[in-house]
Amino acid sequence: xxxxxxxxxxxxxxxxxxxxxxxxxxxxxxxxxxxxxxxxxxxxxxxxxxxxxxxxxxxxxxxxxxxxxxxxxxxxxxxxxxxxxxxxxxxxxxxxxxxxxxxxxxxxxxxxxxxxxxxxxxxxxxxxxxxxxxxxxxxxxxxxxxxxxxxxxxxxxxxxxxxxxxxxxxxxxxxxxxxxxxxxxxxxxxxxxxxxxxxxxxxxxxxxxxxxxxxxxxxxxxxxxxxxxxxxxxxxxxxxxxxxxxxxxxxxxxxxxxxxxxxxxxxxxxxxxxxxxxxxxxxxxxxxxxxxxxxxxxxxxxxxxxxxxxxxx
Amino acid sequence: xxxxxxxxxxxxxxxxxxxxxxxxxxxxxxxxxxxxxxxxxxxxxxxxxxxxxxxxxxxxxxxxxxxxxxxxxxxxxxxxxxxxxxxxxxxxxxxxxxxxxxxxxxxxxxxxxxxxxxxxxxxxxxxxxxxxxxxxxxxxxxxxxxxxxxxxxxxxxxxxxxxxxxxxxxxxxxxxxxxxxxxxxxxxxxxxxxxxxxxxxxxxxxxxxxxxxxxxxxxxxxxxxxxxxxxxxxxxxxxxxxxxxxxxxxxxxxxxxxxxxxxxxxxxxxxxxxxxxxxxx
Numbered sequence: 329x330x331x332x333x334x335x336x337x338x339x340x341x342x343x344x345x346x347x348x349x350x351x352x353x354x355x356x357x358x359x360x361x362x363x364x365x366x367x368x369x370x371x372x373x374x375x376x377x378x379x380x381x382x383x384x385x386x387x388x389x390x391x392x393x394x395x396x397x398x399x400x401x402x403x404x405x406x407x408x409x410x411x412x413x414x415x416x417x418x419x420x421x422x423x424x425x426x427x428x429x430x431x432x433x434x435x436x437x438x439x440x441x442x443x444x445x446x447x448x449x450x451x452x453x454x455x456x457x458x459x460x461x462x463x464x465x466x467x468x469x470x471x472x473x474x475x476x477x478x479x480x481x482x483x484x485x486x487x488x489x490x491x492x493x494x495x496x497x498x499x500x501x502x503x504x505x506x507x508x509x510x511x512x513x514x515x516x517x518x519x520x521x522x523x524x525x526x527x528x529x530x531x532x533x534x535x536x537x538x539x540x541x542x543x544x545x546x547x548x549x550x551x552x553x554x555x556x557x558x559x560x561x562x563x564x565x566x567x568x569x570x571x572x573x574x575x576x577x578x579x580x581x582x583x584x585x586x587x588x589x590x591x592x593x594x595x596x597x598x599x600x601x602x603x604x605x606x607x608x609x610x611x612x613x614x615x616x617x618x619x620x621x622x623x624x625x626x627x628x629x630x631x632x633x634x635x636x637x638x639x640x641x
Numbered sequence: 642x643x644x645x646x647x648x649x650x651x652x653x654x655x656x657x658x659x660x661x662x663x664x665x666x667x668x669x670x671x672x673x674x675x676x677x678x679x680x681x682x683x684x685x686x687x688x689x690x691x692x693x694x695x696x697x698x699x700x701x702x703x704x705x706x707x708x709x710x711x712x713x714x715x716x717x718x719x720x721x722x723x724x725x726x727x728x729x730x731x732x733x734x735x736x737x738x739x740x741x742x743x744x745x746x747x748x749x750x751x752x753x754x755x756x757x758x759x760x761x762x763x764x765x766x767x768x769x770x771x772x773x774x775x776x777x778x779x780x781x782x783x784x785x786x787x788x789x790x791x792x793x794x795x796x797x798x799x800x801x802x803x804x805x806x807x808x809x810x811x812x813x814x815x816x817x818x819x820x821x822x823x824x825x826x827x828x829x830x831x832x833x834x835x836x837x838x839x840x841x842x843x844x845x846x847x848x849x850x851x852x853x854x855x856x857x858x859x860x861x862x863x864x865x866x867x868x869x870x871x872x873x874x875x876x877x878x879x880x881x882x883x884x885x886x887x888x889x890x891x892x893x894x895x896x897x898x899x900x901x902x903x904x905x906x907x908x909x910x911x912x913x914x915x916x917x918x919x920x921x922x
Contacts, residue, residue, distance in 0.1 A: 337757045338757050338760055345770060345773070457901070460901070461849075461894050462897075463853055466876075466886070466890050474880070575762040576762075582764050583764070617760060620760045620761075
């Protein structure tokens, strides 16, 4: 209920911003020598001649009753179809980056917490701080320039090779991974740095606590103490953080898609904004909102499942 | 607050951060007196020349001295990040204070609104506003501020919640002090620690955001330089004209790390001086 309201208010706000913004999409389709009438014909075709509230009500009715997000001004395709095909690269990128970041951040955080204040700890913490403080797109540009252009180890753009569909099933997967490796690394490393910080400090605190001491005294296996007793408690802030991270993950994906020319939602959104393609902008925003709200619900559910204090309330 | 000032030397990360940022600001303030060039001066006989005696950090595509442009660009970058932070902190603190103090319907509506704003993927909405509007630095500051105050409002509200139940607030109210006096003179100073921490951390995240916006072509417009736009100019050939993106990138990283260290340091000090506050934020 609350999240439905959030989506509704957000979309309405977006609609008002988009349609009140200065500039006219119809200008893109005519050259300055043409008459005012031809511009008005285009405006009428796009429905831009009507006042704001009429446009809004029409749009809402279209979306709610027919689940139709309109036709793109520029591509003359259904925006729903365009987004459906742009959705999976973005989701794939975001989820792979999240998993990569979780695994790397937790693993390094636990290892370092055991060797606190060693050279390894200081070195890794410094490296992670640099990843955390670098603009994501620049990491991408450097990876692209170094590993893809100069060394030629990875492809420079797109999700799959041109001959992808001629490959066998196994090579298709390899081809996919080969294309996604650098984008996932770019999006995942700064995030891993965030997780690393939380896990490291959480583990250090946990290792000094009395319940770990008690577990040690009872002679429980070291590995079990670490991953079951220590990690479980230091994971809670991260799980709570997940809901906050999802909008940021989506924002980061936009940058990474632009750098690596992936055919995802971010790139579609960027081109839609610069082309003043109102229906496409609105459809992309609705989708982004739904993704964020769904992500938050999933994060809440995950919290509920993992934290007994919330579960038994 | 005074205890924090006295404790600055005792916290290593705070000390390092303050030194880094002070050096950086001194460099940005005095640099233009040392450098003989103007940031927009073009020397077309020396385009894209690597670092040399005449141009210590090299030149860009139009033969402009990179060091000079980095100095002027840094002022823009730090200037707009700081300005947006001040704005965001003001909005966030006021809303947080009012929500925490009064509660009720106003609080409920504000928190719902914050939920909506936090649901926006920030880059989408900023792209929308700046991309569709006129790209000016003023608009960039406003938009960055308007989509960054929510966290602070939440933190302040949570802290006010705790502070307003304390005995000294009750007694201030019992003395018949006006509400605004209680809120701004008695509650605000006691929630200022978390506000300062989030302000410092916000500056560094806005420096990163600004560079991201410049990458999409929405930040400072040419010929005005910011670190983000310079970094972006170098991205077409990061290995050939390495000096353009390398030096601007390093400056961005250094400033972000500096502010992060300060934020972490203050956080540590707050936790040490007020152990009870740990559970609040």
